[in-house]
Amino acid sequence: MAQGRRQPQRTCLGCREVKEQGSLIRFVRSPDGEILADLKGRLPGRGAYLCNRRDCIDAALRRKQFDRAFRQSCQPVTAEQLAGGVAGELLAYLVSLLGMARKSAKFVSGSNAVLDALTRKGSLAVVVLARDISPQIGEKVRRKAAMQKIVTTDLLDKAELGRILGRAERSVVGLPDGKLAEAFLKELLRYQDISGEC
């Protein structure tokens, strides 16, 4: 394990387990009592921490742990709404990482280019397929990626992927190995955890 300063520890409001702060999601209470997910940890005020899991959010709401943590009552909200808010923020972050890939021209897009890149070992770290990619092409990309143990995910649709990358519709995008792909994979795992997708 890399040596580094130990991260501060926090207790999850749901399962009560003590974990590293960075692995938990921070929530704050807005002045009008709304519970907000604070993924970047930048919102002011007292923070409440939870695992990035729907059942921990559920447990915390059921036992009124947010009211206790913030020492004030909060607006009613369902676990589904809170989890949806977290998933939405994580998705926005994934989109911004794809936008960064565009700015630094660090991506491969289009089924031919991605399939071609997948024939070269180690050229890609993650492959994003549009949800509306044609099933045959999707299958082909997934099979080739699996052979190299490259993570694939279904996100957004062709029009959205194209817009993020500043092009016409894009059915598939690959990110080469590097810091950006690393950050993308980390957030993708969190997104899949909270949205129950894979």
Ligand SMILES: [Zn+2]
């Ligand atoms: Zn928990």
